[in-house]
Amino acid sequence: MFFFKKFFKKKKQPVDSQQTTDRQSVQSVSKIDKIGKGKSQTSRGLIKSNKLFMAWNKNAEEKKQRQKSGLVADSYLKQISPKKGFTFHSDYFEVGDGVAQILTIVPTKNADRQLPPFWVTRMLPRGLGQNVTARLIQPISTKTEKWTKDNEVKADAAVRQAYGERKVNDPSNQDIAFQVQDMHQINEDLRGGQYHGSEYKILLKAPDVETLDSAREQYKLRLKNNFRGLTVEVFEGQQKDDFENLLKSADAQIGHEKKMYTSQELAGGYYLMSKGIDDITGKYVGVSEGDFNNPAMLMDVDDWSRNIVVASKFGPRTGSYSTEVFGDHLRSISLWGVKIAEDAMIQNHRVVHFILNNTDIEDIGKRKIGADLSKHTSNINMGKGAINPFEAFGREEDKLNVYPTLTEKLRLMFKEMSPSLNDVDLNKYFTQLLKEFMEDKGLWKPNAKENIDTISLVGLPHNEYPLLSDFSLYLSTIFTIYQKQGNQQAIKSLEKIQGVVDRMKEENGDIFDKHTSSVVDNAQTIPQVIYDFASISERGRGIAMAQFINTLGYATQNLHRGDVVIIHGVDQLAPEVKEFVKDNLQKLTRRDVRIAYLYDNVMSAINDKDFNDLTSADYTLFSAMSSDELEAYKETMKATIPSALENSLISKDDLLYYLSRDREKVLFKLDLIL
Known part of the structure; x- marks a missing residue:
């Protein structure tokens, strides 16, 4: 490794030419103006003039539309681009409200001759400080077969010459011995393989220069501990060149010696990386967490057939919205309830909500946070009666x-x-x-x-x-x-x-x-119905449970395949009514109606495994847990969770969620877009 070397000189960059003005429109106007000033035009000339004017007018309109489109694109770019331009200094550059630096990983002679499996994971820049971001960028260029053979011959000759000229007790003899071993290994690797040139660049960004320097030194120390003979350098006066060539191939990198690898060496550097969730029909729900790779979570929330379980002890907050935006009357599970309902309705399914935990999901639409579904929703206050206990419902x-x-x-x-x-x-x-x-x-x-x-x-x-x-x-x-x-x-x-x-x-x-009120009759066909037990809960749990039992059969009698029942606050169900409720829900399941169980407490969801069919759920979504909750979860689900993931799950982070779906297990930060 690192044996063949090739040097590249700095290439001159072409000077940007000034943009010229669009002369076509000016010339067109000039021609029309001359035609318009003619004193003795024929009818053919008038027609020609009119056609020219129409053509010019069409071109002008198209140009106007292009400019308008450009303004839209420009306004979007302004939102995502830095507030300030780039200002380059000798060893860092300013970008937006922070500073950044491009680092190059540099090996010393005979460094890292014995590479462990997945060795690149040790290079990944992580945990370098608050508000510090770092990206490892590895451009690669594969050498041609001719280049490899030519350099192999040259290197072999150089090694043989060095070996023949070695002296007794010369300290360099060990280096020559290493080179001989490397040549044998390289010759072995190149049978069916190729040779590759590569660079390892680190794009480091921090709020200020002091934080940037501290992060760089931390990373340098980490490299020293993880590898023998590796360090990281900032090349003075070359930040602008490094930045311009950052995403180019290894051969296009300026002024540095390339690190060379056989195919086997380079393949040994790859690491096993989860891809998060990227369903073909998925929507953005957050960002993966706790892995080398943290991609966006694109999840099809409606991709389930029987039952799902969602549990969180936290209030409503996402990566895009604070708790204050949602108000005090919502829970984190309320947001999932809204999302589950929206995605089901998009697929032309009906949704019935039972609100047992005093949440107000309709208020999300009123606050104009999500889609306004008021025209497609019937909200029934169960504190005002609505259903006669002695009326029988069914077919x-x-x-x-x-x-x-x-x-x-x-x-x-x-x-x-x-x-x-x-x-x-x-x-x-x-x-x-x-x-x-x-x-x-x-x-x-x-x-x-x-x-x-x-x-x-x-x-x-x-x-x-x-x-x-x-x-x-x-x-x-x-x-x-x-x-x-x-x-x-x-x-x-x-x-x-x-x-x-x-x-x-x-x-x-x-x-x-x-x-029974005619209000609930109208709710039998509307896409979304919310049966709200908030006000009746104030009269006592027994009364609320009695009314819930009274409502369940009527509210679900007209649901069909793919329709969804969402119970918000399953924790509130009295133990003595669960058998009756479960029997009714099982009847719905036999009709292919889907059930979503939403809990305000993770332990309640785990302890309720017989009621909610937790172990056979299509997927489960649990917030961050306590150590007791995690142990109960592992025992119930018969799950083996890596220690690193356990450490991440035991947290008070209110954005953290753990998705378990078939064989997919993903930790992510919640950022629902309603």
Whole structure:
């Protein structure tokens, strides 16, 4: 390595010529002007003049459009270009509000004869200080076969001559021995290989000269520790030349000795590098983190078929927007919920949101941060009722399954309203009471299976279903009957049930004692529906859970393949309702409806693995974790995570996310564009 040498002299750069003015338009105007001043033009001359004028006018209009386009391009370039031009000094240059320097990695004689695998990774400039950026640039030029053979012959002759002229006890004998070994190795490598010239340049940028010098010295020390005989130099007075030739081939680099490699040596310098996520249909969601390569994350958020799990304990912030921009009413997972919904709607799928964690995703559109989807969205405040608990929802052909679902829903609602109700109260007395009540109202019949064609349970007008107040009257009648019979167990159970009904009717009648609103009817076809439980949560968790259970079936009955249900704040679900919710969600999954579980806490998502099917999710997105959360994650997912990645994941960085999708595992900084 580094044995063959070739020197290149500085090339003269052509002097830029001044731009000339566009004379074509001037000449055209002059001709038209002369024609226009003629006193005795023929009709043919007038036609010719008119044509010339039209041609000139067209050219002028095209030029105007080009100038306008140029202004647009120029305005964009102004946004990304440095505020100030480049000012070159002897060993650095000013750019924008900072300073920069081009460094060249220089080997000494016989440096790095034994190169380890992936040796270039040791050259990568990382961690050189706050606000310091560094890029390793490696131009390569491959030599022709003739050049290689000619220089191989010359080098072989030079080595033989040096070997023959060596003297006893001469200190240079060791160098000659190294050269002989190198020649044998090079001859071996060149069988089927080639020879390459290369340079290693470092583009270093810092806020000020002191920081720049400190970063350079840190990097120089790192090279010294990682390699024998390598250092980094700044060539005085040549920064401008180095900058102009930075991206050219190695042969075009000015004034330096090229470092030469065989194909095997150069290949040994390549390092395994992840490419992040670059889905063909992906959109920008952030920048990869924790690797040698940190490319943009281009992720197709809608590329999933069954369920996904997203969890974060942090507030809303991205690389482009601060928390103040989003406000206090959002969470980081709220942003993902909006993104998941937007991408699903773009693919012509419907989306249903259940907001359990007091977030306000519609406000993102109001703040004009993301797309304004208000015309395609129905926001239903569940604190105002909207759905009658005694109305059955489902398809006509599923009536036999709809009734048990309705019964289970009401049992759970009553249980949430009064945890003191036991299994006897609910499964025996309440279930029997409800069956008789529905039969009395003509919605159900004894021996339902034999009378299925005569049952009208689903699809009726909303006002034909009984209300909670009707059930209360029926309950009073039955209670009187049991009192006369002296059935103490029945009386005791019915008293507790009556207490729940009275509480629901008197304290929360505006929610539970109303016919289903036409507002939710309109929501059955609109692309996006938001069922907001924020205001009802203030009345108590039990009431919120009862209303959520009451809403779930109706809200999802018209969803089809590819449509999406997003539950914001799954952490808020009471343990006792999860079995019912999971059964309903599994029915949706069998219809190829997709479920997104969004958690405000990483540990909650991990502990909820049986409910959210975490281990079989299409993908998971978790924010930075604590050490306990990471250990729980590894145990649950049966995951082996490299120690370097573990160290990065255990963090309080609110922008950090870890994506696990099939075999792809990527750490990245969040920068969602909504």
